[in-house]
Amino acid sequence: MLPADARLFGLIPAAGHGARMGAPLPKQYLSLHGRTLAEHTVSRLLACSRLDSLVVAIADSDHWWPALPVSRQRRVITATGGDTRADSVLRGLNALPDARDSDWVLVHDMARPCVRLSDIDKLLRETGEQGAILALPVTDTIKQADDHSRIQATLPRSQVWRALTPQLFPVGPLRLALTQAHERGIEITDEASAMEAQGWHPALVTGSADNIKVTWPSDLPLAGFYLRAQQEEA
Ligand code: CTP
């Protein structure tokens, strides 16, 4: 459970260029059902009333974000991201207004527009002191390979999860973990891996399979399908 006296911030790294999507603009500004992915994602986080404010870390060259009305919403703060996702998160942490080390932050990819408020609430409820992430147990059998795509081992499936976002951690320890990972040259692809490098054991909270990260062109119609299905559920 999130400590009752902690403030909760949101942080969205959104400084990527969407190379794998191959679109003429960053993927977060592509539209689905009349709204950009960025608008879908931000409105889902803002639906969490516990959020004090939401920092969005964008690329220096980004002229699409300031043009969206959502960028001027009351709780939204714009910051400048960096060259890697971890760098964008670190810069975003430094832009949290008056955050204490003991406050908490929910980090969520801009490229995941289908995140459910009920899963965010579950994450806040189920976190332990060492933080928590939304994740999914794998259903396929997982193989470990060498550099030539030859199988080296089969991983025990019951122990393997896919990490999603949001990921929830206290601000001070996360800032320290990301800074040290950067200094040591450790490649960090999510917040949990930075915390793991510090010896933390964050909790895995089962999320939803529709919380996909829009990455390749074929993910776009899939996200559109999930958004529509969620509307019909409501
Ligand atoms: N991100 C970021 N800063 C970076 C790189 C990525 O803030 N330097 C953000 C992206 O905007 C996205 C999230 O991190 O919201 C997850 O990254 P990913 O899905 O890899 O997005 P891109 O990096 O934009 O895509 P690609 O790797 O295909 O270029």
Ligand code: MG
């Ligand atoms: Mg990327």
